[in-house]
Each structure stands twice: as structure tokens, then as C-alpha cells.
Amino acid sequence: MDQIRKEDYHSLDEETLFIVSQTFKALSDPTRIRILHLLFEKECSVTEISDCLELKQSNVSHQLRFLKNLRLVKYRREGKTIYYSHDDEHVMKTLQQTIHHALHE
Amino acid sequence: MDQIRKEDYHSLDEETLFIVSQTFKALSDPTRIRILHLLFEKECSVTEISDCLELKQSNVSHQLRFLKNLRLVKYRREGKTIYYSHDDEHVMKTLQQTIHHALHE
DNA sequence: TTATAATATGAATACATGAACATATGAGTT
DNA sequence: AACTCATATGTTCATGTATTCATATTATAA
Numbered sequence: 001m002d003q004i005r006k007e008d009y010h011s012l013d014e015e016t017l018f019i020v021s022q023t024f025k026a027l028s029d030p031t032r033i034r035i036l037h038l039l040f041e042k043e044c045s046v047t048e049i050s051d052c053l054e055l056k057q058s059n060v061s062h063q064l065r066f067l068k069n070l071r072l073v074k075y076r077r078e079g080k081t082i083y084y085s086h087d088d089e090h091v092m093k094t095l096q097q098t099i100h101h102a103l104h105e
Numbered sequence: 106m107d108q109i110r111k112e113d114y115h116s117l118d119e120e121t122l123f124i125v126s127q128t129f130k131a132l133s134d135p136t137r138i139r140i141l142h143l144l145f146e147k148e149c150s151v152t153e154i155s156d157c158l159e160l161k162q163s164n165v166s167h168q169l170r171f172l173k174n175l176r177l178v179k180y181r182r183e184g185k186t187i188y189y190s191h192d193d194e195h196v197m198k199t200l201q202q203t204i205h206h207a208l209h210e
Numbered sequence: 211t212t213a214t215a216a217t218a219t220g221a222a223t224a225c226a227t228g229a230a231c232a233t234a235t236g237a238g239t240t
Numbered sequence: 241a242a243c244t245c246a247t248a249t250g251t252t253c254a255t256g257t258a259t260t261c262a263t264a265t266t267a268t269a270a
Contacts, residue, residue: 016204
């Protein structure tokens with residue numbers, strides 16, 4: 001009875017909930033937003049990112065790993081340099097839309 | 106020179122960064138996602154929310170305050186009961202899209 | 211006015227998170 | 241091989257956050 005009431009609405013399964021929350025968590029930190037926003041414009045090496053955004057290299061690497069685990073970024077190696085680029089159109093679109101929305105209030 | 110490089114790309118001002126990160130932070134917690142997802146379907150009292158999602162009333166109140174501060178939800182009073190509903194079309198659309206995306210991978 | 215129902219608030223706690231530092235790895239160079 | 245550059249990783253620390261319990265507020269009913 002209570003059970004029926006509870007299930008009256010289309011509740012979210014735990015896995016979906018986890019994926020969704022993780023995705024938004026990636027976008028909830030200013031540093032990661034700045035990195036993704038930069039990668040939206042162009043592919044960048046780790047050093048370029050840390051120089052451009054004035055962040056410690058280790059910090060950038062940690063954040064990139066986080067984003068890579070969620071498959072929001074990908075990378076390719078070129079000699080000693082590793083170039084990162086974004087890898088999730090949907091998330092990038094979401095980020096751009098929300099930035100645009102915030103800018104125009 | 107470095108300065109010019111840094112500003113080559115359209116960087117985000119601090120306020121925008123803050124608004125965007127806060128918005129996504131609201132969506133980065135499973136409990137808040139469940140609450141917003143429920144409110145997407147219908148206006149609910151605090152008690153309904155806590156019953157429906159099996160959450161402590163105080164927990165629900167705390168999360169609702171968080172969402173209210175960001176103007177993601179609004180409320181109206183009816184006697185002793187307070188009914189909450191969503192109040193940001195853009196954020197709700199973003200949430201729905203991301204849930205849909207996660208469900209269909 | 212007292213009692214009760216619905217909600218909000220404050221404090222405590224356990225846990226997660228972001229940043230920094232030091233150090234390790236790995237690829238190219240000499 | 242030793243050296244250097246680019247990046248990754250491990251650890252520590254301070255801060256932030258989610259949840260819970262206890263209690264306060266607010267509105268209605270008796």
C-alpha cells in the first residue's frame with residue numbers, strides 16, 4: 001500500500017542516480033569547469049592547461065584523471081607531451097548551456 | 106605576453122564560475138536529484154517527500170533550503186502544510202536530459 | 211490556552227573533497 | 241648510461257558536506 005504509493009512515480013534506479021550525480025559532480029567544481037571550458041576551445045597539453053589557468057600541474061593531473069574516469073576527456077600522446085580533449089558531447093553541451101544561462105542570468 | 110596568451114581564450118569571470126558550479130553542485134547529490142525528480146512530477150509537501158523517498162524529515166528540510174537558496178524550488182503554505190515545487194525550468198530541463206542520457210547510456 | 215501536526219533550525223559527527231608538496235614514472239636527448 | 245622534460249601518483253591537511261538527533265517554530269484544533 002505504502003509501497004504502491006512510493007512506486008506511483010517513476011523512481012530512479014541506483015545506478016542511474018550514481019551516474020547522474022557523478023556527472024554533475026564533475027561539473028560542480030570551478031577548477032574542473034575552467035579546464036573543460038578551455039578544452040571546449042582547443043585540445044591542450046597538461047602544461048598548457050596549468051599555465052593558462054594558473055594551476056599547479058599536479059592539481060591539473062588529478063582533475064584530468066577524475067574527468068578521464070568519467071570519460072569526459074580523452075588524451076593522446078605525442079612524445080613527452082600528452083594532449084587532452086573533451087570526449088562527451090552531451091556534457092559539454094550541458095556545460096555550455098548552463099554557462100550561457102548564467103551569463104544572461 | 107603570458108598575459109596575452111592567457112586571455113587568448115574567453116575565460117570565465119568568477120561570478121559566473123560560482124553560479125555555474127553551485128548550480129551543478131545542487132544536482133550532484135543523489136538525495137537532491139531524487140527530490141527534484143519527484144518535484145518534476147508534482148508539487149509535494151515536506152512530509153510527502155520524506156515518505157515517498159524514505160528520507161528523514163529534517164534531511165528533506167535541509168536539502169530543500171539548499172535548493173530554495175539557489176531558487177531551484179519555491180513553496181506555498183496551506184495551513185500547517187508547505188508545498189514545494191520546482192522553480193527553474195532550465196535546471197529541470199538539464200536534469201531531465203542528463204537522466205535520459207544516462208538511462209540510454 | 212494547551213495540545214498536536216508540519217516544518218525548520220542548530221549542533222554534532224562522520225565522511226568526502228580539493229589543493230599542495232614531494233616523489234615516481236616514462237619518453238626523448240645527449 | 242645519465243639527464244631533462246612532461247606528466248602521474250601518493251600522502252597529508254584543511255575545508256566542505258550529508259546526515260542525524262534534538263529542539264524550536266508555526267499554524268490549527270480542542
